[in-house]
Amino acid sequence: MQCHLFHLMPYPHLPPDFDDMKKYPTSWVIFSNKHYDPVKGVELYNRYLDELEYGEELGFDGVCVNEHHQNAYGTMPAPNVMAAALTRRTKRVKILVLGNGLPLRDHPLRVAEEIAMLDVMSGGRIVSGFVRGVGVEYFSMGLNPTYSRERFAEAHDLIIRAWTEPGPFDFEGKHYRVRYVNIWPRPLQKPHPPIWIPSFGSRDTGVWCAHPSRKYPFLSTYLPDKTVKTLFDACFETAREHNYELSPYQLGRLMPIYVAETDEQARREGNQHIAWLFHRGLRYIFEMLFPPGYLSPSASLFMAKSYHEVDWTKLSVDQMNEAGYCVVGSVDTVRRRLANSMKEMGWGILLPLLQIGDMPADRTLKNMKLFASEVLPYLRAEFNNLHPAMAKSA
């Protein structure tokens, strides 16, 4: 089993009346940055980096950063900057950039170059996530969302070729045209840093990842158990159709986890922060979350009809905990639920979000330590029982 500590680096200092949804319909894009205090930011960034670095000491396999723009939910618009800081302060762990928003960049060669730099700087510890960016981020960047899907596909191809083919060569795409593709440095890992795909919940993406030409780890984010199961089943099905067996290391789950001494204590300590994450940090305006053409026509229609299912503002934390959007509970509860999920859904990668929303440093450390000492070793043992042949490769 692989377990990589996830972090969003949220900005917790929201106005006291932020629960007024009329006044603050979203914490993204149109929520004014006058609410961001850079003096508080100094403390936050350093604290959050400390937490990730401490992840190495606690025995996590990797630490994760990610890209989001113009919001209080996650203040890492340039994840490669954070990854660079981590390369120098960690020695062993993987550094997972989950991921760079390829279509949002003016040029994907910048991603190819930066990831190659990070890979060389870190001695080959980089995992390179590719994402399209959240729909709202097309408003942030003024980027035409109707090209999102084709820009992603083209950027993906260009980056892989830039990493693997000797340059200079030329690339003629619809969105990117370069006469001289010849990046310096080249990445250290061969054939290139692993590509992982975090996804909100697209079946198409899961199937694309599971294709034998890619076999990219597919990471589900904030989804309830039953949806994750459906998505992962589609990946297994794709592998079967192509006559290969899907590895548990092709499936990952990203979820907020809070573990404490008892179920009741976990709820008492953790629920408020999970509420911050889903009810404030992830407070979206539907039309901005799904801008025109961001999803395929069929997916757009499906989402427009079923949005109520992912409208977290309508769900209580207890409801979300029960459905599996998050895991809150005692050591026993958290162990049991994650082990069951691992067994039933077949995943081998867990990305726990242990600093959640406005969770302060002391509570975050308590959560991290308890998870790392009591839950993680148990899950590793369970995984090794389930997949004895893989026990070593973990």
Next chain:
Amino acid sequence: MAYKEEFIDLHGSKIQLLSGGAGEPLLYLHSAGGEIAWLPFFEMLSRDFKVYLPAHPGFAKSQGLDKIDTIHDLVFHYTDLMDALGLKTALVAGLSLGGWTAAELAVHHPERIRKLVLIDAVGLYWNGAPRMPDIFAASGPQTREIVFFDPNSELAKTVIPDNPTTEQLEMVLKAREATARVGWNPYLYDPRLLERLYRITMPTLLVWGDSDRLVSIEYGKAYQKGIKGSRLVTIEKCGHAPPIERPEPTAKAVGEFFKQ
């Protein structure tokens, strides 16, 4: 209401076309709302003209959005469509996005347009132009507020319903995507259009809702200033969509201008 619906195979893309009436051909280019229905406005005009109402590529049941990147691709599309319909020239009227498209068509091919009507047309920008609200970020009720003089009217709630059917939802999503393709950034304008308006030499009428909250009358005045000899008329108690919200006075203004 006598009109027919057909599909034109335009160089491999299926284009939905409604048409009706008899007389000089009148090509109507619809707005971002995608009004592909034989509305009273078209019925009124069809008494004096042969009205053609095609759906832009990507709207309603038309294909071909894959051939559209900019507003200029729509100009190619409409010269092709006019060729396919055997229209050497036509009277051309356009609303909002369709008005912008009509203006571009007139800039590129003034010889194909006998008379031009631009209704609450987007397409222009200049330093200090009034800011248009972001239709791509607006919810249904917000869109009603932006588009209609009376957003609480039965009409407004029928055109933009709170609980659309699956079919209506599909049309809205397609319209949003096809509009965003040409109008996301720059936001519903062509930076070069204003300086090229001198190329529009045919008689031109500008029709504006007097209470347009999306494209204010300042844009109408800018078109008027740029198009030599053009006239600007307003429709009273009307928002951004005169053919829909006030069909009678709008059809009268358009019809009389075309008949003169």
